[in-house]
Amino acid sequence: MRYQVVRKKLDGKPPRRQRLARADRFRQLLDVAWRIIREEGTEALTLGRLAEKAGVTKPVVYDHFGSRSGLLAELYREYDARQNALMEAALKTSASSLAGRARVIASSYVECILLQGREIPGVIAALAGSPELEAIKREYQIGFIERCRAALLPFARTGSISSAGLWAIIGAAESLSHAAATGELTSVQARDELFEIIYAIVDRPPR
Numbered sequence: 001m002r003y004q005v006v007r008k009k010l011d012g013k014p015p016r017r018q019r020l021a022r023a024d025r026f027r028q029l030l031d032v033a034w035r036i037i038r039e040e041g042t043e044a045l046t047l048g049r050l051a052e053k054a055g056v057t058k059p060v061v062y063d064h065f066g067s068r069s070g071l072l073a074e075l076y077r078e079y080d081a082r083q084n085a086l087m088e089a090a091l092k093t094s095a096s097s098l099a100g101r102a103r104v105i106a107s108s109y110v111e112c113i114l115l116q117g118r119e120i121p122g123v124i125a126a127l128a129g130s131p132e133l134e135a136i137k138r139e140y141q142i143g144f145i146e147r148c149r150a151a152l153l154p155f156a157r158t159g160s161i162s163s164a165g166l167w168a169i170i171g172a173a174e175s176l177s178h179a180a181a182t183g184e185l186t187s188v189q190a191r192d193e194l195f196e197i198i199y200a201i202v203d204r205p206p207r
Helices: 002-011 022-040 047-054 058-065 068-092 098-116 119-127 131-155 163-181 187-202
Strands: none
Touching: 022 047, 022 058, 022 068, 022 119, 047 058, 047 068, 058 068, 068 098, 068 119, 068 131, 098 119, 098 131, 098 163, 098 187, 119 131, 119 163, 131 163, 131 187, 163 187
């Protein structure tokens, strides 16, 4: 019985903080941040809450991100990199046609949102909360637009795709993907509608 009491006390001690290399700690903090958003929502994500859930001190978290805005920016960068990798890999094996390219862009955009779950819509919404974060979002939107232009331009009926048309594509992609993520649309509905929009914009006849 005495052994059991001692054992219980030992088991009740808080776990020792694990020393990690800087890159490993950064990866751990991002993983915990995504989990907080998934389980508690974006509003719950503060640097203090992240430190608590990750089992580190606040200075460690501040050293990696500087501010909540810095943390949100890193989360969005990671999402954007994942989306780019998914789309580029799919484009390499897609049919060399407007239908093939449009289908890949639509599918990869929606799939990436769904893979990230409910977390990324909250992060994207939070980006609108400051000019700094809005600028980061716009930078990555422009990057996506240019990748779409490069993939689709060879199949444009007029030989060009207007900037307005490309912005319409990304606007539709964001709206439809978020609707799929929140269950208002199925993933098939979102992908099919986005495909139709992309195809119609690129295949628009000369005016």
